Amino acid sequence: METVVQIAQLLLALSILVGIHEAGHMLAARMFGMKVEKFFIGFPPTIFSFKKGETEYGLGAIPLGGFVKISGMVDESMDKEAMAKPPQPWEFRSKPAWQRLIVMLGGIIVNVVAGVIAMIILTYNLGDQFTPSKYTQEVGIIPGEIGLEAGFLPGDKVIKINGEDYRKVEDMYSGETLLADNASWTVDRNGTIIDIPVPRGFIDKLSDEDFQIKFFDIRREFEITKLGEGMESLPFQPQDRIVKIDDQEVNYYDEYQTIVAANAGSEIPMVVKRGDSELNVNVNVRPDSTVGIMVSVYGIEGDSDQYTFGEAIPVGTAKAFNMVILNAKAMGKMFGGGISARNISGPIGIVKMFPKTWDWNSFWRTTAMISMILAFMNLLPIPALDGGHVVFLLFEMISGKAPSVKFLEAAQVVGMVFLLLLMVLVFGNDILKLFGI
Known part of the structure; x- marks a missing residue:
């Protein structure tokens, strides 16, 4: 039953995020007089659809994304017959490059706005719950198997993280800590101060469901x-x-x-x-x-930071964009070999990000994170993604010359093949993790 609840949350989150993403493209296209032929949440086969005006709205059976088909645009439909006809005034290809650029950025923009708004509201309503660092700085920790492998010993007092003071116990394993260059923990071990470097690949262990227990507990x-x-x-x-x-x-x-x-x-x-x-x-x-x-x-009491709505705006916005920054850093570390590609997760991995019981605050926090990551991933300069179209449009705006339709169609095919291979990788990772491999 817990898994069913998690899957239900994922499907609802994806429906919301894909819906607003594609709506961002559609509304921008209509604003500039472009014809929108289709608006779908999910990929074919079609479960149901209906037509309103010039647009067909529908729901696909594969809930891993969605699409908007704009007339005169080279996209995943690969409608070469339509592209071979003379351009029409209502088509994407007939509009100025700056308008097409706004259309391509429309989905990314609304995902960012949605993620920021959600984090602002959550920050205002809930504040920040944390465990004060005095427990790890003054009382000490009991390392689990992951902590022992990292170099901790029972009773170590973690006095600094990456050479800096810290307020929250959770900072010991936050993304900001683990993704920093030359990351380390400074401990007081029976009066001797030593630095424990964060081991290479340590962040890979975050995917372990029992990571916090296996990392350390606080002495009580x-x-x-x-x-x-x-x-x-x-x-x-x-x-x-x-x-x-x-x-x-x-x-x-x-x-x-x-x-x-x-x-x-x-x-x-x-x-x-x-x-x-x-x-x-x-x-x-x-x-x-x-x-x-x-x-x-006994002996451990949590703490929290509470914010007025005015204070929550910059704090929540910073939290939202920090999600993107951390993902960009993680991707850089992955290409550099510091993080295993096994950390890339697909639908099964994302399901586990949701709580096992329905909690609206946790649901919206996870949905906000996915929204920001979706915006970041879509901005990557890969053909078939929004970012690939943006690169070609910027080239056109700078050079004054648009890439040929044949080139765009070829690039679209290359991008789609790359994305299919990436899907094979993430599904493979999910399956291996599911069986504990």
């Missing part, structure tokens, strides 16, 4: 909540705190676990704090490294 204080079944003879009471074991001070639960595990099968002395008093007790550790108590951990 603890207290006894109750005794295990049949362990009523133990010298503990609820709310007792174990503060020393065999002359070793114990402040955090991981310290307690480590010392107890090292004394499995032995009797060890402990100091227990009960209210304002301290008691000395002896406790037998069972062979399985347990004592027979249940504990609760």
Whole structure:
């Protein structure tokens, strides 16, 4: 059922984003008197369609995009017969280059506007929720398997990130941190300051569903909540705190676990704090490294930044464009070999970006991110994408000479082949990840 909810969110998000993207092209085309023949969400085969005025509106069975067919434009329809006829006043090719440029940018512009508006509203309504950095700077962390591989040890206090102070625990694994040049964490390890470089390819691990757990947890204080079944003879009471074991001070639960595990099968002395008093007790550790108590951990409180609507406008806008900047950096690192191409995800990977239960705030945040990425990807100078058309139009505006129809048709074919190969790659990645390969 969780997967169904995620798929439903993806389909709704894509329908909204593709719809407004193609509407951006259509409205710009109509503004300049161009004839719009088709407006489709999804690709053929057609589920249903209807005609209103000169335009056929429809829904395709493959929900991976959409298209607008503008008369006189070389596009994925490859309508060579129409392009062989003399240009008509209402056709795309008959209009000035600057008008055609606006039409091609129309979809990208509305995706950017939608992403920015969504992030502004979310920033105003929710603010920024985060965990204060004092916990990782002053208390310390417990690295999981990913953290240990990166070079962290239990109790490390992360005092700086990339040589700078930081406010949020989440900054330790943010895109800004991991994509920076010479990225590193500076830690205080028992009074010794050392730098831990972010390992090459570390950002690849972000795709792991349990990344945060496997990276690190924050050290937590603890207290006894109750005794295990049949362990009523133990010298503990609820709310007792174990503060020393065999002359070793114990402040955090991981310290307690480590010392107890090292004394499995032995009797060890402990100091227990009960209210304002301290008691000395002896406790037998069972062979399985347990004592027979249940504990609760505590000591971490979240924080948030709240914004007025006026403050949310620049903050939300910056968040939206930062998504594009981070994707551009990631793409650059991918071409440079710093990030594996396995990180490129298709529909299955995108499904997992949505929460497993329906939450409108999470839905709109993810949709805003996809909208900004969609705008960025469409602006890439690849034939068959909006960015490819933009490059040819800029060339025409600068040189005063338009590329021939044959050249544009050939470029369209090359672009479509490239995109098909890219789809094979992303679907392949999705399938491999699905089977844990």
